[in-house]
Amino acid sequence: MNFKRDIATRTYSGFAIAALLILTILNILLQIGPPDIQRAGDQLLAMSADDGVANAVTSVVVYFRGFDTLGEIAVLFIAALGIGLMLSAHNRTTHEESNYILKKASRMLFPMIMLFGVYVMIYGHLSPGGGFQGGVIVASGVLLLLISREEFEVPHSVISALETFAGISYVLIGLIGLLVVDKFLGNFLPNNISQMGMLFSGGVIPLIYIVVGIKVGSEMSMIVQNLIQRSDDD
Amino acid sequence: MIEALFNYFNQEYVIRALVDVGSMTLFFVGFFGLLTQRHLLKIFMSISVMEIAIFLFFIGSIFNKTYTAPILGDGHTAFVTMNDPIPHAMILTAIVIGMAVFALGVSFAIEYYKLTGKTDINDINEMREK
Amino acid sequence: MTGIIILFSFLAVILVAFMSIIQKSLPDAIILFMGVGLGAVVLFFVFQAPDVALTEAVIGSGISTLIFLMALKHLKAEHEL
Numbered sequence: 043m044n045f046k047r048d049i050a051t052r053t054y055s056g057f058a059i060a061a062l063l064i065l066t067i068l069n070i071l072l073q074i075g076p077p078d079i080q081r082a083g084d085q086l087l088a089m090s091a092d093d094g095v096a097n098a099v100t101s102v103v104v105y106f107r108g109f110d111t112l113g114e115i116a117v118l119f120i121a122a123l124g125i126g127l128m129l130s131a132h133n134r135t136t137h138e139e140s141n142y143i144l145k146k147a148s149r150m151l152f153p154m155i156m157l158f159g160v161y162v163m164i165y166g167h168l169s170p171g172g173g174f175q176g177g178v179i180v181a182s183g184v185l186l187l188l189i190s191r192e193e194f195e196v197p198h199s200v201i202s203a204l205e206t207f208a209g210i211s212y213v214l215i216g217l218i219g220l221l222v223v224d225k226f227l228g229n230f231l232p233n234n235i236s237q238m239g240m241l242f243s244g245g246v247i248p249l250i251y252i253v254v255g256i257k258v259g260s261e262m263s264m265i266v267q268n269l270i271q272r273s274d275d276d
Numbered sequence: 277m278i279e280a281l282f283n284y285f286n287q288e289y290v291i292r293a294l295v296d297v298g299s300m301t302l303f304f305v306g307f308f309g310l311l312t313q314r315h316l317l318k319i320f321m322s323i324s325v326m327e328i329a330i331f332l333f334f335i336g337s338i339f340n341k342t343y344t345a346p347i348l349g350d351g352h353t354a355f356v357t358m359n360d361p362i363p364h365a366m367i368l369t370a371i372v373i374g375m376a377v378f379a380l381g382v383s384f385a386i387e388y389y390k391l392t393g394k395t396d397i398n399d400i401n402e403m404r405e406k
Numbered sequence: 407m408t409g410i411i412i413l414f415s416f417l418a419v420i421l422v423a424f425m426s427i428i429q430k431s432l433p434d435a436i437i438l439f440m441g442v443g444l445g446a447v448v449l450f451f452v453f454q455a456p457d458v459a460l461t462e463a464v465i466g467s468g469i470s471t472l473i474f475l476m477a478l479k480h481l482k483a484e485h486e487l
Contacts, residue, residue, distance in 0.1 A: 083360030285409025
């Protein structure tokens with residue numbers, strides 16, 4: 043059947059389907075009483091107290107479920123690869139000059155943004171934050187530089203080298219853990235419980251998160267550069 | 277009067293019902309947008325709104341007023357009466373992957389526009405058999 | 407007190423999302439979509455989840471909106487249709 047999306051049919055059918063589904067789902071959800079939740083997190087919090095890391099979410103992302111983070115980095119890599127494949131074939135000629143206020147203000151803002159991004163990346167195990175958030179903040183700093191200067195291009199070889207180094211060292215840390223402690227991504231650096239709350243604590247966990255942050259930051263910078271358009275005729 | 281209103285909304289089952297109803301309504305607002313919009317970018321935006329609704333539902337259904345954030349500091353020295361950190365980690369991963377897939381979809385739309393010049397979903401019919 | 411904040415935040419998020427989908431001009435829709443992300447950040451903060459709130463703030467307001475605006479410039483689309 044040829045369901046063309048003209049205005050009257052699509053509006054009424056959209057409303058009808060949405061109302062029907064709302065009523066069904068609400069009918070199911072509101073009949074369940076407050077559930078008796080058995081939390082897996084209780085045992086995890088008790089185990090996390092032996093690791094010496096103050097942020098429980100960091101220890102779950104990097105240590106207890108570190109293999110899922112490896113998969114997520116792979117997905118990000120494939121997405122950046124696809125975007126670079128499709129969009130980098132257009133020539134980018136720079137014609138227009140950017141705003142005067144933007145140029146002067148970005149000189150003051152750019153170091154602050156990079157400093158904040160690196161701080162969030164490094165203190166991921168002591169306060170909310172971590173590799174993903176810090177990497178995206180660094181990429182938005184690079185974006186500020188891209189739109190305020192016409193002649194700036196992120197150098198391809200540097201980004202390539204950073205990303206490769208970060209990806210290889212993640213797997214290398216896992217393999218070294220396999221050799222030393224008999225667990226992939228095991229903790230082989232010294233981590234005392236008396237060090238909780240200090241910068242050097244938690245063994246290999248801050249190292250892994252910094253590596254993740256470098257990889258995510260460089261990938262997002264390449265995505266942003268591929269998407270930006272410099273001239274009006276393309 | 278205001279006191280009674282505040283105290284009514286602070287109860288356990290009212291907050292749980294509020295989270296369920298609110299996030300499901302947001303999900304179906306996005307679903308309605310997915311069904312009835314014609315521009316490609318609007319469709320991607322509706323999918324993103326649906327994802328945000330699912331994240332809110334997830335985090336809201338383990339919320340309990342007596343638990344605090346799962347981070348030590350500000351006087352806490354032990355991991356007791358804290359929130360569950362496993363759903364937080366899963367939603368973190370899901371947010372990042374949702375953003376990556378969204379960027380990829382947008383780049384497909386840009387390439388298609390550069391190839392044929394159409395952004396309306398009704399006009400994309402190269403593979404339809406006549 | 408948390409119940410009232412959750413109620414008003416949900417109302418705001420639903421209203422802004424609905425207005426963003428109905429808009430005719432695309433740049434307005436994008437700015438309202440950023441408002442949805444910010445409302446979600448407030449809700450995540452009330453639900454005692456600071457990591458998720460920080461991630462949603464950075465990605466929803468920083469990168470997602472940016473990607474959308476750059477796509478708009480490529481597609482040369484100011485109005486729908």
